[in-house]
Amino acid sequence: MAEAKLRQDPYNLIITGVGGQGNVLASRMLGNVLTSQGLWVTIGETFGASQRGGSVMSHLRVSAQGSWSPQIPAGRAHMVLALEPLEALRVLVTYGNPETKAIVNNRPILPMAAIAGKSQYPEGQQLRDMLAQLTAQSWSIPATDRAMELGASIYANIIMIGALSATGDLPVSRQGFQDELERALGPAKVATNLEAFDLGLAMVRG
């Protein structure tokens, strides 16, 4: 099998969000799609309490050469895929550089302190401005809102993967994704997931 070419090797992708958003599943699916293209993928899951409302992060290293460290060095992310806007900012502050791109689901999940009124969650526009300053290019998309229209918030992950595919930075083809869906979820669930993928694709190509 011909091995896919990468813009950077290793290509460093961070998927981030809040525990319970399905971050780990998204990184596994993406990893499997890329592995089936003949690439080496190393996935590091950061933070153990992934189900319990904390910040979660997966580091994906994609390479044509071999396994890299499951932790990306600071300042070295090429792409941030954020299921929650504040988490995008948190990741960029440590892992971003002037070339980093970001795809951000625009629906906030308030930290407990913000719910309790002890801290302030940044306003939408302010947050988008900060993200713009820390990225070469960023997309803010209503992934959760559209996912709810599809029937469940968990589809936001797939919408995000569709959006990533639209950037052309990584070889995530619609067909490759469909094959992975069929393998991982069985044929029954493919249609809605593909619909979600296409929604995300359109949001970035748009």
Add this chain to the structure above:
Amino acid sequence: MAEQRRTMMGNQAITQGALEAGVRVAAGYPGTPSSEIIQNLADAAAEHDLYVEWSINEKVSLEVAAAASLAGLRSLCAMKQNGVNVASDFLLHLAGSGVRAGMVLVHCDDPGALSSVNEGESRHFARMLELPQLEPGDFQEAKDMTKWAFELSEAIGNLVMLRSVTRLSHASGGVVPGTIPAPQGRARFDHHGTLLDQGHGPVSSSPVGLKHRRQQEKLKKAVELFETSPFNTYAGPEAPELLVITSSICNLYVKEALALLGLAERVGVLKLGTTWPLPPKLLQRNLERCERVLIVEEVIPFLEENVKIAAAEMAGEIGAKRFHGKRDGTIPASGELNPDIVIKALAGLLEVPYQARPAAYDRLAGELAPQATQERELAFCPGCPHRASFWSLKEALALDARDGFICGDIGCYSLAMRPTGYGMLKTLHAMGSGAGMASGFGQLGRFGMDQPVMAVSGDSTFYHAVIPALINAVHQKSPMSLVVLDNSGTAMTGFQPHPGTQANAMGQPVPPVDIEAVCRSLGAEVTVCDPFDLEATRRAAVELLADQSTAKVLILRQLCALSPQRKGYKPYDVWVDQDKCLGDQCGCNRLCTRVFGCPGLAWEKESGKARIDEVICAGCGVCASICPQGAILKSERA
């Protein structure tokens, strides 16, 4: 070949290695980051004719696996770092008696305590108990080494320890799987020989003098095999300016750091896969390369100290070396490592500059950091029964008004040390220590202590280590109360079955051991309550505190919010009546969002009122009972 390569989690790679080695029996007790190993083997049990169990605790799991080895079947045991402490009593004996068919103990450490309440190191058990220690350096090795560990175990006739860490166990990388042999061999324990006949006699670590000598000979044989092991590799120039000695996942951090610093031509890396006992000839060959050595490893300076001892012994041949590592502060003495820490250490020692990104970006990031880094406090899940339980226990302790407190234990509910459980846990140590300590506090009335004491325990923890503590409390007539937070599963580690569940690890039906009946049979008074019924629970807890003449048990039983049986099931539609909610105006002081703190509740700044976030709310309906205005409403879903 790329076609055959798969991306596997480290734990999956270990499982694959065990299957390729023809393992037949596996046992363990769940604990992050080790849990998937036994789980994966259980899933493979039917296809490959294995016996796999989640044992009641780690010591028992090791005994179960040892039995298989003595009966001629290859066996594996898996646990996290704490588990080795629990198993260590039997482990000491087993190391002395030796094993027959290959037996491997996979122990997973958690540097940085990513999901532990300690940062324990279990490699020192290998040295203390004189057993060989292996440490895979990447995902492929995790598979290959596990397979080889069984061969080594048989070659020396003793247990082999294989250490993983969270960043290997829970990370994923490329692995080329091999073939899994057809199951073979019949189990039979041969015990008719003499005590000194390891292959055929009764098995014990006595006569100690002789067996201990024999054990040390086994270790010597392991060292000889280690001298030529392909898992020990050197990469770099013949005579480097600095020799890095490393093992485990740190190997990948070093690789990354050298690539980013452009130091591959100046620095040599000795990656050790066999970290105890260290093979002296191999070490000598590599130490001779240069005068300066940096040791990169996680948790305690295990490798560092052992290398130094070896270097001192061979000082006549290799001369004096200058060592860097944890002891001189080049590598942090606690916490987990990452590429950045290794970059900093190497850049400092070799005086090379490193800038990950432009200084202006760094500055900007620094300015925005305060906004970005507001903490996400870990919280009980939406719909978690523990939040409801601790809410009621908090109220009961306040009503009791004698400054009572709760001794905590290991499980999801350990989070109740923090705001999410209202900071209710005042001690937190090992599995079962809550009940044990409460049993001790209960005795202190004679010394003037007048605070009532409670202990909490989960259901899995109850079986693991609480039963003996409860027996102790009953027998010693210790006035304490045990609250069993029974959410019907080992939720923290992914719902592994335990003796209270109706099926075992392999999915076969088994008789559940009833917690209530166990407690009653021990002589404890037992009450059972649904924690979602806040009033009944509070009443039961108040009664418990009021009369502590004997050891008493309150079982708070309600399914975990994430339990597979409950997933996707919302019992109630819940909403806030915006007219009834007085928000900032009401005397409740935002009880729902500020105090009760379910993440499913949100505070609307514009209206100054509470709201339910439908994406997050699990529909348990509990918050409806806490609002003093009756503004939170619920209706049963069809």
